[in-house]
Amino acid sequence: MSESTAAAGRRPTRRDDQREASRRRLLDAALEILAEEGYRGLTVKEVGDRAGVSRGMVNYHFTSKAGLVEAVVTDIREGFIDRLRALPGYDRMSGLEAVLAKVDQFFVRLAEPAPGVRARALLVLLVEALGSPGDSGGMQSRMAGHLNLVRTAVEDDIRRGIADGSVRPDVDVVAQAFLVESIARGVLLQYQLDPARTLLAEIGRAAHRTLVLGLAAEPDAG
Numbered sequence: 001m002s003e004s005t006a007a008a009g010r011r012p013t014r015r016d017d018q019r020e021a022s023r024r025r026l027l028d029a030a031l032e033i034l035a036e037e038g039y040r041g042l043t044v045k046e047v048g049d050r051a052g053v054s055r056g057m058v059n060y061h062f063t064s065k066a067g068l069v070e071a072v073v074t075d076i077r078e079g080f081i082d083r084l085r086a087l088p089g090y091d092r093m094s095g096l097e098a099v100l101a102k103v104d105q106f107f108v109r110l111a112e113p114a115p116g117v118r119a120r121a122l123l124v125l126l127v128e129a130l131g132s133p134g135d136s137g138g139m140q141s142r143m144a145g146h147l148n149l150v151r152t153a154v155e156d157d158i159r160r161g162i163a164d165g166s167v168r169p170d171v172d173v174v175a176q177a178f179l180v181e182s183i184a185r186g187v188l189l190q191y192q193l194d195p196a197r198t199l200l201a202e203i204g205r206a207a208h209r210t211l212v213l214g215l216a217a218e219p220d221a222g
Helices: 003-008 014-037 044-051 055-062 065-085 095-110 113-130 133-164 173-193 200-215
Strands: none
Touching: 014 044, 014 055, 014 065, 014 113, 044 055, 044 065, 055 065, 065 095, 065 113, 065 133, 095 113, 095 133, 095 173, 095 200, 113 133, 113 173, 133 173, 173 200
16 A cells, blocks of 8 residues: 555555556666666666656656655665564564564575665665765765664664663664674675675674674573
8 A cells, every 4th residue: 555545544546556556667667777777877767668657657756866766765675674574573573683683684685686686776876875976966865864774773673682681781782783784785795796705695694693792692690
């Protein structure tokens, strides 16, 4: 159900479903183009052509190229969150288990073909944001905002872990969240540059063990 339909408190109609399907095709087309050609290669016309809809539909759903990119980044982040929430028992996990689930799912998703397109599109946007002169188009602030939301979610998990006893009380919450995010982005970059030597399963297990050693509370001696 689309946000507008949900906000109106009514059941979606066939037109709503068609509109949402059109929006989904546009997002998927934008993801593919970003992964293949980067932000500078992304045009409203090409997105519409690849999605099989008119250029006007891009503006209808997203207002502008910047709005489309914002929607793509949000879609990547929310898709990952939806995947986490679908894990058995996720809503009952301790804070530490939630952090580890995020890391484990990152590696699982990165190895899958379709999510790999999302990962590459996100990496392209992050890299191109660095080269955006004077933050033209708001790319740097947009991508920094995305990373901040991701880190904040990890910070919340770590703080919850301290409260529930699964995470050591003396950890630096902000620094540890930066570390988790840095592991993910560093592996993402290396995997895109040299996938043959970026052994995701082994690196994922090493990252899991490293985080357990750094975060896990000492067993109760009593």
